[in-house]
Amino acid sequence: QLQLQESGPGLVKPSETLSLTCTVSGGSISSSSYYWGWVRQPPGKGLEWIGTIYYSGTTYYNPSLKSRVTISVDTSKSQLFLKLSSVTAADTAVYYCARPSSYYGSGSYSPFDYWGQGTLVTVSS
Amino acid sequence: EIVLTQSPGTLSLSPGERATLSCRASQSVSSSYLAWYQQEPGQAPRLLIYGASSRATGIPDRFSGSGSGTDFTLTISRLEPEDFAVYYCQQYGSSPFTFGPGTKVDIK
Numbered sequence: 001q002l003q004l005q006e007s008g009p010g011l012v013k014p015s016e017t018l019s020l021t022c023t024v025s026g027g028s029i030s031s032s033s034y035y036w037g038w039v040r041q042p043p044g045k046g047l048e049w050i051g052t053i054y055y056s057g058t059t060y061y062n063p064s065l066k067s068r069v070t071i072s073v074d075t076s077k078s079q080l081f082l083k084l085s086s087v088t089a090a091d092t093a094v095y096y097c098a099r100p101s102s103y104y105g106s107g108s109y110s111p112f113d114y115w116g117q118g119t120l121v122t123v124s125s
Numbered sequence: 126e127i128v129l130t131q132s133p134g135t136l137s138l139s140p141g142e143r144a145t146l147s148c149r150a151s152q153s154v155s156s157s158y159l160a161w162y163q164q165e166p167g168q169a170p171r172l173l174i175y176g177a178s179s180r181a182t183g184i185p186d187r188f189s190g191s192g193s194g195t196d197f198t199l200t201i202s203r204l205e206p207e208d209f210a211v212y213y214c215q216q217y218g219s220s221p222f223t224f225g226p227g228t229k230v231d232i233k
Contacts, residue, residue, distance in 0.1 A: 046226045047213055049224070054157075069210065096170075104172070104176065105217055109156075109217050112170045115169035117168075
């Protein structure tokens with residue numbers, strides 16, 4: 001059974017960079033069929049797609065965050081990474097890593113069928 | 126960017142009743158790439174429906190999706206106690222992929 005687990009600091013200061021890791025187990029991160037993504041949810045609010053990465057490194061970002069976001073992958077460690085720079089209180093959210101499944105869509109144009117449990121990141125001084 | 130609007134914001138129903146949730150897109154959703162998710166408090170979303178009308182693996186047949194273009198519907202035929210949750214629609218046919226604001230189904 002595929003499992004995704006987010007990790008990283010729960011508190012980040014304003015203007016600093018948020019850095020999260022997602023460790024994938026129970027399946028291969030480098031399968032040619034799979035993409036990997038990040039979604040966030042501010043407390044009590046809805047979901048926002050941050051970006052998606054193919055195992056080869058090709059990335060797709062939400063234009064609203066593109067100037068501040070970097071998503072990368074280390075296939076040797078079965079990990080994907082999220083960096084969000086110049087954070088403000090508006091970036092306080094639960095951050096999920098998730099897998100878009102090509103079985104249900106087409107490449108990166110796919111819904112998310114596996115999700116991590118999420119990790120709350122608070123931006124505060 | 127495609128904006129998704131969900132209605133109603135909250136739906137108060139009793140177990141055994143039928144729930145009808147609406148998702149409207151600001152422009153046509155390509156290839157009916159519209160998904161529905163269920164989210165319980167403190168949990169990650171769970172994929173219910175993809176391609177507007179196909180159930181994901183393991184999803185009970187009381188959940189059904191319909192619609193095309195800009196208007197989509199999620200129907201829960203008979204509410205079970207575990208179905209009281211928040212439901213989100215998502216379009217994944219056009220980047221940026223966007224989610225609706227959610228509909229909360231609570232116990233009347």
